[in-house]
Amino acid sequence: MVRNHKLAKHISDCAWGELVNQLDYKCQWYGRTLVKVDKWFPSSKLCSSCGHKADSMPLSVREWTCPNCGTVYNCDINAAQNLLAVGHPVTVGGVREPPLLRKTRQGQKLRI
Template identity: 60%
Template sequence: VANNIGLDLGLTHFCITSAGEKIDNNRFYRSLEQRLIREQRKLSKRLEVAKKHNRKLDECRNYQKQKVKVARIHEKIANQRTDFLHKLSSRLTDENQIICIEDLNVKGLVKNHKLAKSISDVSWSEFVRQLDYKCAWKGRTLVKVDRFFPSSQLCSSCGHNDGKKELNIREWICSNCGTIHDRDINASINIKTEGLSGIA
């Protein structure tokens, strides 16, 4: 396999490749969130009832049944997510010799409360961990590009730095060479170029 690829991880799309593929973010937690909230509410109501009647929780069948229901939803979310991450990381490590990826500061990003839930749901750290060990197994190379590398500011055609862009800007035109860029694909091409330059 002689293919090399750059990956830009995102929230709108889970991951965008330098080959132009956009992989959907399935939002496993979000899709079951309402159901989970409903079942968790029932669980706390049953807890209150048990307390009111001074009953031990392990003797309250309704509480135990409900507890299992909630656990099953959590398990379903985790299984769907793990399955998705395994399939994707396996495919990428099968198809490519070198994978270049941004070294994200996930812990720092989760501190942004607006994005915390979405970032945890998307499981970037687990994805990178899987890429890491699968690359090691298959004799591939995973290159982590410095998180301060301005991947979305550079033009992947001429290398001109066009400055910071607001997150809502999805397309832009290079002021130097006039190339029209899709923000994420351009970023993943830059990540690939930067990653490979570190190897050469």
């Protein structure tokens, strides 16, 4: 975002670190958990249905079809679904698994 010369100064002045600190403070205050996602997490390139990861996807692509399961996605909605899945742990057989551990169709576990 900082590479955009029209927005760079405003984005740099936002104090993103302070925003994260405040979110962490409020989460602790209300007994919630703050899940921080790595900035390199492939939220747009990852199929939220089957877990297939696309090799490359330029920013100009706004809609794509998963070659594995054939689901058609809007990139922003797919990314939002993937980020939501990161924060919600899965309960399998009464056991809470880590958020990024999902079962694939073949029954194998997939680590994203």
